[in-house]
Amino acid sequence: AWMDADFRRQLSARRERVEDAFEFEGRKVGRGSYGQVFKTKPRSCADAPAGDYALKQIEGSGLSMSACREIALLRELKHPNVISLKQVYLAHETRQIWLLFDYAEHDLWRMINFHASAKKCNSQVSLPPNFTKSIMHQILCGIHYLHSNWVLHRDLKPANILVMGATSPERGRVKIADLGLARLFHQPLTPLTEIDPVVVTFWYRAPELLLGARHYTKAIDLWAIGCIMAELITDKPLFYCKQEEDIKTSSPYNRDQLERIFSVMGFPSQQDWRDLPHLPKYGDLVRNFGTGQQYARFSLGRHMSRSFGMSETSPEFRLLSRLLAMDPLRRPSAREALEDRYFLEEPRPAADVFNGFDIPYGKRDFISDSSDNKDDLARQQQSQPVHASLQQYQQSHQQALLLQQQQQQLS
Numbered sequence: 001a002w003m004d005a006d007f008r009r010q011l012s013a014r015r016e017r018v019e020d021a022f023e024f025e026g027r028k029v030g031r032g033s034y035g036q037v038f039k040t041k042p043r044s045c046a047d048a049p050a051g052d053y054a055l056k057q058i059e060g061s062g063l064s065m066s067a068c069r070e071i072a073l074l075r076e077l078k079h080p081n082v083i084s085l086k087q088v089y090l091a092h093e094t095r096q097i098w099l100l101f102d103y104a105e106h107d108l109w110r111m112i113n114f115h116a117s118a119k120k121c122n123s124q125v126s127l128p129p130n131f132t133k134s135i136m137h138q139i140l141c142g143i144h145y146l147h148s149n150w151v152l153h154r155d156l157k158p159a160n161i162l163v164m165g166a167t168s169p170e171r172g173r174v175k176i177a178d179l180g181l182a183r184l185f186h187q188p189l190t191p192l193t194e195i196d197p198v199v200v201t202f203w204y205r206a207p208e209l210l211l212g213a214r215h216y217t218k219a220i221d222l223w224a225i226g227c228i229m230a231e232l233i234t235d236k237p238l239f240y241c242k243q244e245e246d247i248k249t250s251s252p253y254n255r256d257q258l259e260r261i262f263s264v265m266g267f268p269s270q271q272d273w274r275d276l277p278h279l280p281k282y283g284d285l286v287r288n289f290g291t292g293q294q295y296a297r298f299s300l301g302r303h304m305s306r307s308f309g310m311s312e313t314s315p316e317f318r319l320l321s322r323l324l325a326m327d328p329l330r331r332p333s334a335r336e337a338l339e340d341r342y343f344l345e346e347p348r349p350a351a352d353v354f355n356g357f358d359i360p361y362g363k364r365d366f367i368s369d370s371s372d373n374k375d376d377l378a379r380q381q382q383s384q385p386v387h388a389s390l391q392q393y394q395q396s397h398q399q400a401l402l403l404q405q406q407q408q409q410l411s
C-alpha cells in the first residue's frame with residue numbers, strides 16, 4: 001500500500017531510541033526464555049526521572065503474543081504493590097520491543113536464601129518483628145487488586161515478589177511481578193518445561209492443580225501465598241520436593257509433590273474436601289495413596305510446631321492454615337485474608353517492610369555474556385555468594401555496634 005514516506009520519515013526522526021535514552025551496556029541482571037533484563041539509568045538527555053530502571057528486551061522480534069499480552073495487561077494496571085510499566089520502546093530497525101519498569105533491587109527468593117545461609121553460619125541478622133506481616137500484607141493488597149481486575153497471577157513464588165531497595169523512594173515496598181517463563185499457554189496442563197530449560201518448581205502449586213484441575217482460579221493464587229508465608233517464617237520451602245532434572249511428563253499429576261504435601265498437611269478426608277473425588281486424577285491418587293492412612297497423624301499444626309515452635313492458637317498460624325486449606329472453596333479471598341485478625345493486632349504491618357532497619361542483602365549481580373554453557377550460567381544465576389554480602393553486613397554492623405558501645409562507655 002502507498003505509505004506516506006514523509007510521515008514515516010518524521011516519525012522515525014522523532015522516535016526516541018532506547019539506546020539514546022538509557023545506559024545499559026554490561027548491566028544485564030536477568031536472562032531467560034522471556035528475554036533479558038538490564039539495570040539502567042536514564043542518560044542526562046532523557047526525560048525520564050533520575051533513578052534506576054529495569055529495561056526488559058523481549059525475546060524475538062515483532063509483536064509476539066506474549067509481548068502483546070504483557071504490554072496490554074500492564075498498561076491497564078496501576079497499584080503500589082504491582083510492578084509498573086513506565087514506557088514501551090519499539091525499535092523499528094530491529095523490530096525489537098523494550099519495556100521499561102521500576103527497578104527492584106531485592107526479591108523474596110534472594111532474601112530468604114540470605115536468611116537461610118545466615119542461619120547455617122549461625123550469624124543472626126536483625127529484622128523488624130513485623131517483617132513477615134508487612135510483606136504478607138502488601139502481597140495480599142497487590143493480589144486483591146489483581147483479582148478484583150480479574151487478573152490471576154498463576155505463578156506466585158518468592159522470585160516473583162520483588163522488594164524496592166534503599167535508593168528507591170519506595171524503599172521496602174513489595175512489587176508483585178512475573179519474571180518467569182513467558183508462558184505461551186495459560187492452561188495448567190501445558191508442560192512448562194518444554195518452553196524453558198530452567199526446571200519449573202511445583203512447590204507452590206495448589207493440590208487441585210496437581211490433581212488435574214483444568215482452570216486456574218483465585219484460590220490457586222491464595223494457596224501459593226500460604227506457601228510463601230510459611231517460607232518467610234521458616235526460611236525453608238514448605239513443600240520442598242527434589243526435582244528430577246528433566247520433567248518431561250505432560251501430566252499435571254506429580255506424585256512426589258503430592259506426597260510432600262500430604263506428609264506436611266495430612267491426607268484430605270471426605271469431610272475436608274468434598275469435591276476431591278470429582279478431580280480428573282482422583283483415580284491416580286487412590287492408586288498411589290489408597291485411603292491415605294499412612295498420613296493420619298500429620299497436620300500443618302504438628303509440622304509448624306515441631307519444625308518451628310509455632311503455636312497452633314497464634315493468629316499467624318490461623319491465617320496460614322486458612323490459606324493452606326486443601327479444599328480451594330475453603331480458602332479465603334484476598335480481601336478476607338486482609339481482614340484476618342493477624343493484620344489487626346500489634347505490631348501492625350509497615351509500608352517499608354524493613355521498617356527503617358539496615359537492608360542486609362547484596363545488590364543484584366551483573367550477568368556476563370561469556371558464559372553460555374549451563375553450569376557457568378547456573379553459578380552466575382546464584383546470587384552473590386551470600387557469605388560475601390553477610391560479611392559486608394557484619395562489618396558495617398560491627399562498626400555500628402562498636403560505636404554504640406563506645407558511646408555507652410562515655411555516657
Ligand SMILES: Cc1ccc(-n2nc(C(C)(C)C)cc2NC(=O)NCCCNC(=O)OC(C)(C)C)cc1
Binds near residue numbers: 054069101151162
Ligand atoms: C508474557 C507476560 C509476561 C509477564 C507478565 N506480567 N504479569 C505481571 C502481573 C501479573 C504481576 C501483573 C507482571 C508481568 N511482567 C513483569 O513483571 N515483567 C517484569 C520485567 C522486569 N524485570 C525485572 O524487573 O527483573 C529484575 C531481575 C530486575 C527483578 C505478563 C505477560
